[in-house]
Amino acid sequence: MRMRKKKHGAERLAACSAILCERPEVPFTGESGNFPRVAPIRLEIGCGKGGFSCAMAEKNPNVNFYAMEKVSDVLVIAAERAMGEADRRPDNLRFLRGDAATLPEWFADGALEGIYLNFSDPWPKAGHKKRRLTYRAFLTLYFNALKAGGFLALKTDNDGLFDFTLEELEFLGYTPLWQTRDLHASPYNEGNVMTEYEKQFSEAGKNINALYVIKP
Numbered sequence: 001m002r003m004r005k006k007k008h009g010a011e012r013l014a015a016c017s018a019i020l021c022e023r024p025e026v027p028f029t030g031e032s033g034n035f036p037r038v039a040p041i042r043l044e045i046g047c048g049k050g051g052f053s054c055a056m057a058e059k060n061p062n063v064n065f066y067a068m069e070k071v072s073d074v075l076v077i078a079a080e081r082a083m084g085e086a087d088r089r090p091d092n093l094r095f096l097r098g099d100a101a102t103l104p105e106w107f108a109d110g111a112l113e114g115i116y117l118n119f120s121d122p123w124p125k126a127g128h129k130k131r132r133l134t135y136r137a138f139l140t141l142y143f144n145a146l147k148a149g150g151f152l153a154l155k156t157d158n159d160g161l162f163d164f165t166l167e168e169l170e171f172l173g174y175t176p177l178w179q180t181r182d183l184h185a186s187p188y189n190e191g192n193v194m195t196e197y198e199k200q201f202s203e204a205g206k207n208i209n210a211l212y213v214i215k216p
């Protein structure tokens with residue numbers, strides 16, 4: 001997501017320090033004390049403006065959520081939204097400024113119960129495929145961070161990225177538990193929380209692809 005440079009970005013982010021985590025010296029485990037309650041941990045990678053993680057945290061009080069975003073000017077929008085009203089601020093949601101490539105520096109192997117990838121940048125040129133967040137090297141990081149029985153859930157408008165993801169999963173020996181080319185018309189839509197991009201694309205009539213893989 002490209003944004004015009006935000007004024008006072010650093011100060012605005014600093015004002016959200018209550019819900020931001022710095023990159024730890026020792027990677028977080030499932031028990032790390034960033035949350036008031038010990039609970040299963042899920043991570044959204046590339047949270048954008050944060051609507052999905054905010055809504056998921058509210059809907060699932062017995063799960064602790066991290067939302068990771070690499071672009072500070074986008075992260076600040078998400079974090080300010082979550083800071084919003086102090087009395088309604090979810091205590092099970094924390095934000096991380098970082099790149100998916102640094103995942104092992106944030107999370108110990110097996111720390112996560114679930115990972116969400118929503119509308120990741122498609123990087124359509126063949127020469128850029130290693131930048132796609134579902135390139136095999138990224139998927140390997142995700143599956144290392146997941147515990148056995150944990151899940152990777154992906155949604156994308158981009159049919160090419162979806163096909164590529166299925167190929168990369170197959171290369172690594174993973175078969176999705178389910179997949180659909182039209183999430184909103186499928187049985188898997190029950191309980192679905194729409195992201196900002198998802199609302200835009202589906203309002204424009206685009207089918208939404210989705211898949212769900214479990215780590216054996």
Ligand code: SAH
Pocket residue numbers: 001045046047048049050068069070071074098099100101118119120121133195196197198
């Ligand atoms: N998930 C949101 C935003 C999708 S746009 C939604 O569905 O509405 C993709 C987001 O991923 C952008 O905000 C972009 O900055 C972020 N992103 C891209 N590459 C990333 C990476 N390597 N690590 C972390 N975030 C990344």
